[in-house]
Amino acid sequence: MALGFSIEFSVDEAHYALYAQHLAWSYFDHPPLVGWIQWPLVSLTSSEGVIRFIPELLWIISCYLTYQVTIELHRLIQGRNAGYLTSALPSANLCGLLAVLIITAAPMLHVLAIGLLPDTLLAPLSLGLMLMALRWLRKDQFSIGDWIVTGILLGLAGLSKYTAAFTAFAFLFVFLSSPRKSWFTKVGFWLAALTALLLISPVLYWNWVNDWISFKYQLAHGGGGEWLWRRLAAYLGIQILVFGPLFILGCVIFIKDCMHGAKLSLVTLLGFFFIPFVIFTSLAGGGGLPHWTSPAWFCLAPFAGIGLAKAWAMQHRHWIRILFFIQIAMCCIGFAYVLSGGINTASIKSNPIADLYGWKIAGQKAAELSKATKANGIAVQNWTLGSRAAWYASPTPVFVLDQRQDQFDLWFGEIPIGANILLISWSGMTYPLPIGNKSAFEACQPLGSLEIERFGRILSKFDFSLCSNWRGPGTSE
Template identity: 25%
Template sequence: MRSLAALAHTDPAFLRRWRFAAGAAALADMLAFALLHGAGVSLEFAQALAFAAALLAAISVLRGIRCAHRWATLCFVVALAYPLRAGVLSLFAAQWPPLVAIVPAALAGALTLLLGGTATGASTRRQDFAVAVPLAVVYLLVLRLVYLGQIELAPQEAYYWNYSQHLDIGYLDHPPLVAWLIAATFALGDGEFFVRLPAVLAWAVMLAFAVAYAQDMAGRGNALRCALLAATLPFFFGIGVMITPDAPLAAAWAAALFFLQRALLGERPLAWLGAGLAIGIGMLAKYSMVLVPASAFVFMLVDARSRRSLLSAWAWGGVLVALLVFSPVIVWNLQHDWASFAFQGSRRLAARAPQFSLPEFLASALLLLTPLGVLALWRWLRPQGGISSTFQVVPANDEPSLLAGRRRLFMQVFTLLPLLVFAVSSLRAETKFHWTGPIWLAILPVLAATMSRPGLGEGALDRWLARGWMPLLQALLLVYAYGLFYYPVWGLAGLRLHHTYLEMGWRDLRGQVQGIEEAVLRETGSRPAIVGLDKHNTADEMAFYDPRGDGARDTASRHLFFNENAVMYEFWFPRSAFAGRDLIAVSGWRGNLEDPRLPAMATRLGPVQVLIARKGGVAVATYYARVVYGYRPAPLPQ
């Protein structure tokens, strides 16, 4: 704390006062919670009222402070402390008595107040990045670790978990890396936390390489600000929350940028092997990684000094490393008639109904970069724009202006070329908002340069950007803490209106389906399988939340009954494997269970049953189930 205080230029008297305030808050928190819990107040309201008492205790200690800036900071730090403390309480209250769980929760809240107040509230500088950035990164990391095991898996996450339960060297719709990572961490323990743990680890790797890349391109000060952006901008934050192929893809993309700029700009031969390894790993995560080597090739064509690399043995060694790492996916496609390459390539572009999605593509930049980021990008790309004043960290034996120009060209090629590919694709095919996310890693140093002056220049827009970033990032921190973590677990003052994709009561729904399963077992003497009648979402959740723990082995999708895409379920569960078995069909739409095609594929059908999924005691979704006795995999009606 003394070192932190010195770094933040903290007034020693204020530091002592803030320490005392944090201690008083912790004691008031525990005492008030004990009294409220003893009075029979519900856990949700008891913890909220106890935190209010803790806040009053802290304010009473700090009441002599007259600095408006410090009071504003206190409010922000308090707002961050509350969701973290509540998450620690709900985490431990699941295993311990509430009166015991409140102790680590109160200490977590007090520590957040103590560190936040010392580092930012007491600082005499408005933007002390050397202190604020590490604390912000650590806060977001701890917040993830506290909450990730308490929030239900989204269907897409459950689908990738199902990948890991059917381990292979390739899959139809994605390469296998996400499955391998989940299998590795799931071996350490079960539950949502271990499914999502690879996302947190990949986020940390991405952050480290993004900082190293920014430091090479623009120096340590820029790297600190770049770390803050990589921790808080929507796409980069999101990949560390939900497990998808985008998490390892972003980590590999950042690593590839780091090694490629060292190979092409720093002319370090060994960096080519690191770039090849990163690109190969990225290709194991998602096929869009191919845009990185494509950008490298274009850069070598347009940058005269880099053309010699086209004949470099080290560069071709990097290509060989990438191909060797990616080779399992090539083998899988050879064994399956190039199914995955076709699914992500020709089949997507040859859609029966072309979809003009350029507006969605443009909107994705606003969402992923935020409007401030888009303005900073425009400022950099416009004539006379640039960040030459920021990019002056150069080797002693190189020409500063030449290297600054090559760095600018590097970022332009590695940003604009991949964006152009997605823009052209969006003219006739679907575009999802997160697809362009990793591309923005190349220009993070540009955005970071606008966070403090001197940045891009001295104009009104430059001053406005420098003033706007910190309030925006602080607002994003609060949105993440409350919207993505606190609300799904605790609700808001008793209000629980959960989204039908996230937090819709999957565990409760699967428990009700289990009751039907046990009834069929008692009736027929054999255990039925479960079938979700949508593309894969219902089957994914039914498999993961199977209370018997073997859902991945006997939970299929709609391909058993309908001629509709069910992605990997068609590979895992051929229709013939369920011949003669009893099935429980589950759907969010009653019409699926009353479809006239079903009777031809069963010896008899049970009645349609209504299932109300609940979360936190609140009804959040209605599903329907029907028993299909004696499944007959006859030719599917059209």
């Protein structure tokens, strides 16, 4: 919470906050829930710290659901393994608390606790579906109320992120593993399916009237670039680093000591982790972001918590303590690194934290200059620069001078021919001025610069130019 009030929006946070400013049935790159859920606070305030109450609350809910899933998983194992494992299994409370401890010590999951991403929403919804799957395995039947809750969870997951389809497939895998398939003929099953379909209908309608651009974009985006083994190896290494070896240790102990009488049920439940993780990892050879697997790691925490609890109860606590303190130290170092403004280097581009400072004052100055010069709007040369510019310079329109289609084209349209535009250039991502025989503007006149300092160090620099006579798309990318 303290960090949430201390830093400006990241590129993704600003982008999804703009969703709330421009309410729609869906959006170019993601379903709409990440914008809808912010709308009440965004309509009341522009304070980053207040808006970040939403991901902080969702993180707390995810931790609570992790505890509850662990308790239910503990009961399932006890019920299926009565006779030879029950006496050796630690208490459900210890297992649940260690599962939450694993979450707390995972550096990457704190990113979701500070910044609202679609994955922040998908994590508690995935855990909710996992809880319903456990209820089904323990009771082998659902009430109408259970089916409706399941349909709501599936629908909300679909409104959160398109990759919720992996979680839905893991949930279906649990049902398909049941020797009795009577659920398929139940009224409740079809009621749940109808509920989920109704909830995701805004996404389907929006894509239908917009030539299915979201699905086309996601298929191309998920494929990434050229597939390379070194990217896959790096992705796996980063996953272990940012989520922590406590997950691995706990899961190995669980698989070794706890998967006996309920093996089929536990394998299907592990699908909530392995199905999305394997898919994202296999795609990582072409490129991928480490936080995409975050909901899957939340779903792995109950298994790892039971495994660590078993090791803890058997007095094998040395490695647990060491790994816990290492991971907590990594979290604290990460917080300090962000608050300090990053590393002190000669090159501004090599400091990734510089991106989190300066956009508020730069956006406000750009809005003032745009108004003073009677410009038709603000322009940047990459969409990752556009989200902060559009948020902090709101309501001034922001145009992205590249050749790719994106959400900004839907929000602000194209630059009018002959328009004068205020151009923002940022030192962390430099481009040549978009002028010349084959470029977009006739000329660009410098209007001034803005240096961003933190603790006496220059983090980055913004340059402002008035570019005149827009002649159409050029070669700037």
